[in-house]
Amino acid sequence: MELADRAVGLILTLTSLSPLVDSDHFVHKYFLPQEYAILIPVYAAVALICFLSVFIGYVMLKSKKKKA
Structure with missing residues (x-):
């Protein structure tokens, strides 16, 4: 389980660095545009x-019909 946690942590760290690389870097083609955030x-x-x-x-309409 520890290895899986480390792998997830590595992936999260690498994806969080995407705004820090140049805009023409190949990594940006794997992400949606910033407007979608x-x-x-x-x-x-x-x-x-x-x-x-x-x-x-x-639910309110159903409960009203039951009382009447």
């Missing part, structure tokens, strides 16, 4: 909030 979490948060809102609304 903001867009992906924002879209995921909006989707989660929408899902939770629909779910809570559905």
